[in-house]
Every structure is written in structure tokens, then in C-alpha cells.
Amino acid sequence: MALINYATREINFKIVYYGPGLGGKTTNLRWIYGELDQNTKGKMITLATEMDRTLFFDFLPVDLGRVRGFQTRLRLYTVPGQVFYNATRRIILRGADGLIFVADSQRERREDNLDSLRNLKDNLATFDLRLPDVPYVMQYNKRDLPNLMTVAEMDELLNPNRVPYFESVATQGIGIFETLKEIAKTVIRKF
Amino acid sequence: MLIDRIKLFESGFQAIKENIEKLLQQSDAKAVLLVDRDGNLITNAGETEKIDLESFATLAAADFAATSQLAELIGEQQFLTLYHQGERDHLYFQALARNIIIAVIFDQRTTLGLVRVRVKHAAQTLSKILEDIFGGQEQLAPEEEARIEDISKDIEDELDRLFG
Ligand SMILES: Nc1nc2c(ncn2[C@@H]2O[C@H](COP(=O)(O)OP(=O)(O)OP(=O)(O)O)[C@@H](O)[C@H]2O)c(=O)[nH]1
Ligand SMILES: [Mg+2]
Numbered sequence: 001m002a003l004i005n006y007a008t009r010e011i012n013f014k015i016v017y018y019g020p021g022l023g024g025k026t027t028n029l030r031w032i033y034g035e036l037d038q039n040t041k042g043k044m045i046t047l048a049t050e051m052d053r054t055l056f057f058d059f060l061p062v063d064l065g066r067v068r069g070f071q072t073r074l075r076l077y078t079v080p081g082q083v084f085y086n087a088t089r090r091i092i093l094r095g096a097d098g099l100i101f102v103a104d105s106q107r108e109r110r111e112d113n114l115d116s117l118r119n120l121k122d123n124l125a126t127f128d129l130r131l132p133d134v135p136y137v138m139q140y141n142k143r144d145l146p147n148l149m150t151v152a153e154m155d156e157l158l159n160p161n162r163v164p165y166f167e168s169v170a171t172q173g174i175g176i177f178e179t180l181k182e183i184a185k186t187v188i189r190k191f
Numbered sequence: 192m193l194i195d196r197i198k199l200f201e202s203g204f205q206a207i208k209e210n211i212e213k214l215l216q217q218s219d220a221k222a223v224l225l226v227d228r229d230g231n232l233i234t235n236a237g238e239t240e241k242i243d244l245e246s247f248a249t250l251a252a253a254d255f256a257a258t259s260q261l262a263e264l265i266g267e268q269q270f271l272t273l274y275h276q277g278e279r280d281h282l283y284f285q286a287l288a289r290n291i292i293i294a295v296i297f298d299q300r301t302t303l304g305l306v307r308v309r310v311k312h313a314a315q316t317l318s319k320i321l322e323d324i325f326g327g328q329e330q331l332a333p334e335e336e337a338r339i340e341d342i343s344k345d346i347e348d349e350l351d352r353l354f355g
Contacts, residue, residue, distance in 0.1 A: 003197045003231040007204030012231050040353065042245045047253075056253060059230075061245050064353060067345040075230070075249075091256040095229040177354040184350050188343045 002097050010071045013187050014095055015180075018120050019102035020112040021053065021081030024141040027170035028102065029058045029078055032180065035173065036062065054080040057092045074184060081116065090123050098187035099136035100179055102170075103158055105148045113158055131161065135186040138165035139179045144172065197227060203324040204234070210317050212236045214293070218309035219301035221280065225317075226251050228290035237296070251294045255284060272310075274303065285310045288318035289325050 003012045017025040026046070033044045042061035049055050057077050064072040077096075079089040093099075101120065103113045121131055140154050149157070151167060159165060164182050168175030199207075207225060215223045215236045222237030230249035255273065262270045273284040283295040283306050293314065297306050 003199070003227060003229075003233070005199045005204065005233070007199055007201045008234075014229055036353075043243050045246055045249060056257070059246075059249050064346060064349045067349055072346055072349070087260050088257065091253070091260065094256075181350050181354045184354075185347055188346050 008071075009066075009069050010073070012073045012075055013097045013184070014075045014077065015098045015100065015183055015187065016093055016096040017076070017078040017100045017102055018089075018093070018116070019081055019139075020104055020109060020116040021083070023081055023102045023104040023109075023113075023116075024168070024170035025078040025081065025102045026052075026054055026058050028100075028139075028168075028176055028179075029060050029076060031170060031173045031176045032062070032076070033060055035177070039063070040065075053082060054078055055085065056080065056088045074180075076180075083115070083119075086119065086123070089119075090126065093120075093123050094127060097135065098183045099134060100139055100183050101136060101158070102139045102141050102168075103154060105140050105142045105154060105167075106145055107147045107149050110149065110157070113154075117158055135183065135190050137163050137179060137183045137186065139168050139175065140165060141168045141170050141175075143167045143174070144169045197231070197325075199233070199324065203320065206320050207317065208234050208236075210313055210320070211293075214295075214309055214313040217313075218295060218297065218306045220295045220297040220306060221300075222296040224248065224251070224294040224296075226292045226294060228252055228256065228292070233291070242296075247294070251282075251284060251292060255286065255292055272307075283307065283310060285314050287314055288321045291317075291321055293317070 017028055019025055029044065033041060040063050045059040047056035057079060060076045062074040062076060064074065077092050079092045101117065124131060124134065138159050140151060155165060166175045166179045168179065170176060211223050211225055211234055220237060222235065222239045224235040224247065225233040226248040227233060230252035232244050232248040235244060258273055259269050262268065269286060271286045275282040280296055280298050283297065285293045287293060293310055295306055295310060
């Protein structure tokens with residue numbers, strides 16, 4: 001949840017990467033971490049299994065600098081995508097100001113994407129929220145691989161609210177900052 | 192989400208800060224932090240130079256959130272306090288009103304007993320202050336609201352500059 005501190009002139013926004021396991025959420029954060037200057041980013045926290053799967057969350061604070069005297073910060077989180085980690089997924093989702101849904105474009109991941117989207121809606125419902133009420137964007141990841149769904153198919157399948165979507169190759173940084181910038185703008189506009 | 196937005200103004204913030212500093216002194220702790228349930232650091236006092244505060248706040252909130260789920264699983268509402276014992280430094284967490292957490296870092300200069308008593312006392316005062324602040328959340332001065340709108344435009348420029 002956004003924290004606006006008028007006394008210290010700070011604003012924090014929480015942005016959460018959601019989506020099926022192995023979709024590329026952690027890879028998004030790693031890329032952002034690798035690209036940003038030392039003075040723009042904080043420490044990246046990763047709570048993962050030995051197999052490098054997200055167990056609880058990844059976290060990366062990104063400083064946008066002072067904007068009219070307000071220190072403005074994005075607090076980026078990823079959830080664990082694996083189905084059985086729903087308790088921790090819900091903890092991280094709570095209080096998000098904006099979401100990025102990272103979908104896996106590979107044809108064989110069609111059902112996993114759908115399941116994860118359904119799970120997102122269910123979890124939002126436990127906070128009395130519906131997806132259309134929440135600022136979010138779509139990211140169609142792994143566009144470098146063979147046997148992909150077309151972007152039109154993915155949009156048809158996963159994006160009934162017609163929010164902005166981005167094609168990405170997270171491992172190569174393609175589409176990563178475009179996605180982040182769009183959600184940041186959306187969140188701030190709604191603010 | 193947006194409904195949950197926390198706004199802190201000068202007077203409320205000062206009252207919080209004074210109580211955190213008082214707690215630091217009275218408990219002989221190394222450091223005291225106030226963190227919201229999403230890991231936003233609200234304020235801190237004491238020896239915090241060597242600590243990555245942003246990481247600390249995020250992990251403290253996550254620790255608390257995970258433990259609250261454990262509480263539910265065994266039929267408890269919530270654990271109001273958490274204690275982590277280290278070799279030299281220890282952590283003591285206490286939940287306040289509105290899911291705000293006090294985190295105390297302490298060592299052999301004091302005892303768990305003293306920390307516990309002082310935190311409990313401070314928690315009552317702070318919870319009341321927090322209730323006052325959040326109860327009055329709607330009364331935002333119009334000129335402050337206007338200023339927020341102005342900021343949005345600037346932040347967009349900043350995003351363009353940073354992320355290309
Ligand atoms: N070829 C290709 N591989 C990718 C891409 N994005 C991520 N990967 C790989 O996919 C695997 C999983 O990526 P992660 O970022 O760990 O996935 P995640 O969504 O965080 O997964 P969970 O933590 O289990 O939810 C890793 O081996 C990545 O290198 C991509 O765009 N193209
Ligand atoms: Mg991950």
C-alpha cells in the first residue's frame with residue numbers, strides 16, 4: 001500500500017509481479033537490478049529454494065529520486081508462482097498498488113497461465129477486490145522460444161480487460177523497462 | 192490497495208517519532224524501528240547506520256505476515272509479539288493498531304524482560320496515536336491533495352528519464 005509521509009516527504013508504491021511458476025518474474029527483477037545505477041536501487045532480497053524457485057518473494061527497491069521535494073520509491077516484489085505456495089503469495093499480493101502479470105508465452109503453458117490468473121482473482125477476492133479495480137498490465141514473456149502462442153491468442157485468452165500488454169524476453173531485458181514504466185505510470189495516474 | 196493508502200502528516204509523525212525515541216532510551220535497546228505491514232519504514236531511532244533499513248523493514252514485515260498465517264493455522268488470531276534470539280543481538284517485534292509493527296534490536300546492555308515491559312507500554316501510547324491518525328485520514332487539506340496531483344506529472348518525467 002502506498003505510504004505518503006508528508007513529514008519526511010516520502011512516497012512509496014508497492015508493485016507486484018504475479019504469474020505462473022517459471023514464467024520469468026524473478027528474471028524481470030534481476031534484469032532491473034543489473035541495469036540500474038547503484039544510487040537508484042537498494043539491495044535485492046531473494047527468498048528462494050535451493051533450486052532457485054521463489055519460495056516467499058523477491059524484493060527490489062527502486063528510487064525515482066526527489067520529485068518536487070518528495071522522495072519517490074517503487075518497491076518491487078515477485079510472488080512465488082508455484083501453485084502450492086498460495087499462502088505466501090497472498091501475503092505479498094496484499095497491499096499492492098499495481099500488478100504486472102507475467103505470462104509464459106509457450107503453448108504448453110496455456111493452462112498454467114489461466115490457472116494463475118484465476119488464482120490472482122481468487123486472492124484479490126479475499127481482499128474484497130476485483131481485477132478490473134486494480135491497476136495492472138500484462139507481460140507476454142519468453143518471446144524468444146519456439147512453439148509460442150501468438151500475441152493475439154494470448155490477449156484473447158488472458159486479457160479480457162484489455163489492459164496494456166508487452167512482449168518480452170526477460171533473459172535479454174527485452175520489454176522489461178517498458179512494462180515497469182507503464183505500471184508505474186498507471187499507478188501514479190490513479191493516485 | 193489504493194483504499195489502504197497511508198498518509199502521515201507532520202503532527203502525527205512527530206508524536207510517533209518522539210515515542211519511538213523515548214522507547215529507545217527507556218529500554219536501553221540498540222535501535223527501534225516502526226514498520227508498516229508492507230514493509231514501509233515509517234521511522235527509526237538508535238544505532239542503525241550499519242543496518243540496511245529498507246531490507247530490514249521488508250523482512251520484518253514479511254516475518255510478521257508469515258507468522259500471522261501460522262497463528263491462524265493453529266486457531267489464533269495473531270501473534271502480537273515475536274522474539275528472535277541471536278548470539279549477541281536479538282529482535283523483539285510487537286504488533287500495534289493498524290498492522291504497524293515495532294521492531295526492537297537489542298543486546299546485552301539490556302534484558303528481554305525490560306524490553307518487553309517498555310515495548311508493551313509504548314505500544315499502548317503508539318496504538319492510540321495511530322488510531323487517531325488513521326481515524327482522521329479523510330481530512331486532507333485541499334492544497335496538499337493538489338500538490339499530489341502535480342507530483343504525478345513530475346514522476347512521469349522522472350520515469351522517462353530513468354527507464355528510457
Ligand atoms: N528463453 C527464455 N527463458 C526465460 C525467459 N524469462 C525467464 N526465463 C527462464 O525461465 C526460468 C524461470 O524464470 P524465473 O524468473 O525464475 O521464473 P519465476 O516466474 O520467478 O518462477 P517462480 O519463482 O517459480 O514463480 C529461468 O531459467 C529463466 O532463465 C525468457 O524470456 N526467455
Ligand atoms: Mg521467482
